[in-house]
Amino acid sequence: PWFGGNDGKDLVGDTETLRQMLEGFKGFDKSDDFGDVSSLEGFDVYAKPPGQEMKDAAAFEDRSALIDMIHEIYYAYLRQCVIDGHLTFGVVATFAFVVLYSDPQARESFKTRYLIVDEFQDTNTNQMMISLMLLKEPNLCVVGDWKQGIYGFRFVTIENITRFEDRISDLRKFLNDDTVRVSVHPGDIMRFPLMENYRSSQLVIDRAYESLTIPATTSEPLDKDAVRKDITYITSSRDEIGDNTGFQCVQCESQDAEIEEVLRRILDYVESGNYTVVKDKENRRPRYGDIAVLCRTSAVCRKIFDACQEHGIPAFLQGDVSVMATRYGKMLLAWLRYISNDKDMWGIVPILADLGYSESEIERLRSYKNDTADEPILVELREFKTRLRAKRRRITELISDIFSYYGWDNDITQAITTILSSSHRNSLMTISDLIRIIESDIETDAKYDVDGLPLSNAVIIQTLHKSKGLEYPFVIIPCIDQNSYPSTGGDKSVFRFSDLTGIRCSRTIIYFGNEKKIGSSWR
Structure with missing residues (x-):
């Protein structure tokens, strides 16, 4: 029953809501990848709008065989991980959930009166259920900031913190479906907003707030008032910084020009004498080790690292590399x-x-x-x-x-x-x-954790994800380019999942009389 949740029903998605949404679907264009065919499974692919039967077939598609196949693959994957001793964090968390879910003695022996979870915006459903099953009393303290939720690609859900009460209620109901696994009742939930920032200048904080109301694309609907309503505004406690702070944007003609600009800025920070580092209420000149270059991809990290080496700038590359x-x-x-x-x-x-x-x-x-x-x-x-x-x-x-x-x-x-x-x-x-x-x-594009030998005074080059929780006097973020921030590549996986659509396969077999080929699924 733990596979997929709700006896597997969650893997199907919210089909009724999906069907309602399809009422607004206008139809496919000729640019969609269906080859030269105009009819699939008896439906007119390019009908505008699509017929009701076609919409029903898409929303309520029978995916039992697909789900069974994924179940068998996932089970075989977990089994092989155990055989090979390849226990990743995700695999261990899965086993922890299975043990707590299925073994009453284990649940009882591990229960605690108090549980604190930091960085709660980076938790997923599995981790939240583990937390609930570990409680002996309703003393769960979570600390987090939904605005720092950047691990969606790992199936992390910021709703664990933005919809905290609802999530507890829903998951408690699910876990106690056939027996009591979560014995405590949520009770009154208290919120304590954290109002002070001990890291950044007020200028940097204000720029961060402004970024939250910038549309990701020209067509993205954005309710700025609603966003501002959900934000807790904080102030800087770094009074000693004073005017020694700044925020600049630079536009370059190419990625090569951007990398050259990064090198120029690094040398300017260290050698010009125009900048000051304030630390422990003392002022000093910047060093290379005060500078961090944060990139979206490890490939850009490597290019900047190589450029630093070529120009004699001491640098330390940290992160996953292909x-x-x-x-x-x-x-x-x-x-x-x-x-x-x-x-x-x-x-x-x-x-x-x-x-x-x-x-x-x-x-x-x-x-x-x-x-x-x-x-x-x-x-x-x-x-x-x-x-x-x-x-x-x-x-x-x-x-x-x-x-x-x-x-x-x-x-x-x-x-x-x-x-x-x-x-x-x-x-x-x-x-x-x-x-x-x-x-x-x-x-x-397999990646491996590669850490060079850190120098005592070297520019830190790392991915944005690796930098989470760290702080530096100078931060350079290169290659904030169109289609990169945010990425417009989309999910290219053959198998996809969301709470709305459930598990779907983006490819299918298209038949041409006695011939067939693999193409895009119209569903």
């Missing part, structure tokens, strides 16, 4: 391909291109037989490949030799070596398997 998609990962992939198969053009070609050879030169070199050509570069690569092949069973040494060939030794190369060496140690993997790992990580 290590296999870097130059280091791609060149390692090329060498592994070259070692595995001399004829693989995706091996030798990237190696030669990275060494600076033109397309015509590469074609000329590829025309030779690799085992007889006496071109110096081919002889060098062939001899190095022979040495590497002798280390096929010593994967860590092989990877290190490839990186040493280029003189690379940094946080990214060390992370790649650790990831692949660990995979190789724990199984009988071949080089072909390592190739597939790298290719899969590039395709899925």
Whole structure:
């Protein structure tokens, strides 16, 4: 019964509300991805407006087979996580919920009189239910700020704090559906607004409030009065800052120009003598370590970090990085391909291109037989490949030799070596398997936690999510570009879920007589 909640009914979504909303749907355009077909399952796809039967079919679609499939996949995933010892925070939280939900003795033994949860805007439904089942008395204290809720992609819900009373009532009813799991009654709920800010200047606070009433898009309906009504206005307690504060916006013509501007600003803060850091009621000149550059994506973090290194600015990169998609990962992939198969053009070609050879030169070199050509570069690569092949069973040494060939030794190369060496140690993997790992990580944009060695006086470069809860005298946020803040990419997942629509699959099989293909689902 815990899968999906409400005996799985929550996974279907609010079909009645969805059906009512579809009354306002005007129909599909020719630009929608249905191929050249005009009729699907007997419905006119481009009818304006769509017929009532088509709307019913979309809202009340039978998704029992889809939900059963996802249940089996999820169960298999959890089982494999246990077998592999790969217990992420989310998996552990799921098991904690299952234990408390199904075992009365466990619930009783872990119950407490007082429970405090900080950063409550970052909790999800599962964590809130765990909190309720742990209460012996109605003493639950939660601290949070809905305006700081930035983890929606992790299924966090700010409604846990904005609709606190309703959420407690609904979840208590759900948990006690067949037996008493939450014994306490909510009682009177007291709110204590926190009115003072001990971190920022009043100027920065005021700019933050202004941002809450800026529409995300030109078409977004925004009730500014309603937003302001839900806000608790705070004031700064940092009187010692005085006039040593500022807020500036700079517009650049390209991302390269933005990165150049970031470097210029860093040097200006540190070297111009025009700025002051106020700390412990004392004034001093800024240092590199006082500056943080916060980016939306790890890719931009890496570009700025590389630019800092190129210009001799000390910097420390913190955060998750798509290590296999870097130059280091791609060149390692090329060498592994070259070692595995001399004829693989995706091996030798990237190696030669990275060494600076033109397309015509590469074609000329590829025309030779690799085992007889006496071109110096081919002889060098062939001899190095022979040495590497002798280390096929010593994967860590092989990877290190490839990186040493280029003189690379940094946080990214060390992370790649650790990831692949660990995979190789724990199984009988071949080089072909390592190739597939790298290719899969590039395709899925897999990210790994990579922390360089922090310097005592270095610019901190990290993603916005990594910076949450931290504070710096100088903060630079680059690449606040159109379609980036907020992102307009949308959810590209094949399977999607929301409280309204439930679980849906965005792809379907489209039939053309005896032929068929996978296309967009009209539902």
